Amino acid sequence: MTLLNILHYPDPRLRTKAKPVTKFGPELQQFAEDLLETMYDAPGIGLAATQVDVHKRIIAVDVSENRDSPHILVNPELTLSGELLETEEGCLSVPGVYEQVTRVDHIEVSARDPLGEPISFSASGLLAVCIQHECDHLEGKLFVDYLSNLKRTRIRKKLAKQRKASA
Numbered sequence: 001m002t003l004l005n006i007l008h009y010p011d012p013r014l015r016t017k018a019k020p021v022t023k024f025g026p027e028l029q030q031f032a033e034d035l036l037e038t039m040y041d042a043p044g045i046g047l048a049a050t051q052v053d054v055h056k057r058i059i060a061v062d063v064s065e066n067r068d069s070p071h072i073l074v075n076p077e078l079t080l081s082g083e084l085l086e087t088e089e090g091c092l093s094v095p096g097v098y099e100q101v102t103r104v105d106h107i108e109v110s111a112r113d114p115l116g117e118p119i120s121f122s123a124s125g126l127l128a129v130c131i132q133h134e135c136d137h138l139e140g141k142l143f144v145d146y147l148s149n150l151k152r153t154r155i156r157k158k159l160a161k162q163r164k165a166s167a
């Protein structure tokens with residue numbers, strides 16, 4: 001098991017649009033396990049490959065209390081439905097920052113697992129929000145993009161200060 005290095009905002013590599021996975025199998029399975037382990041270690045409830053500088057369409061999510069219900073989604077496609085829901089989001093690439101973001105509260109997910117088997121399920125509430133957040137990463141989008149310019153500037157300053165303090 002390898003812990004992967006997580007990129008931090010405003011690293012330009014977080015803006016890369018991920019490519020669809022075409023090669024499934026043990027190698028991808030190994031990467032998926034590393035991604036999941038990195039997420040648990042951080043600790044976080046979701047991590048996209050983009051955040052560890054791997055630009056393939058793969059995300060790891062686990063919103064369960066006991067950290068025992070992981071979803072590994074390869075080439076995820078979402079159908080959004082339901083009501084709008086405002087929740088507080090955070091991101092392992094934007095450490096220490098939590099802001100309200102509005103998303104839909106219900107999604108239909110279709111994806112593949114790392115071995116290429118199709119997966120489909122519906123999700124609501126926190127799981128739905130988390131999957132939407134991670135899929136945004138694959139498009140090079142961050143949750144801070146939903147905030148005002150002023151808030152984003154404040155966040156960049158805060159993170160720069162944190163980096164200085166820990167350097």
Ligand code: ZN
Pocket residue numbers: 090091092093133134137
């Ligand atoms: Zn994130």
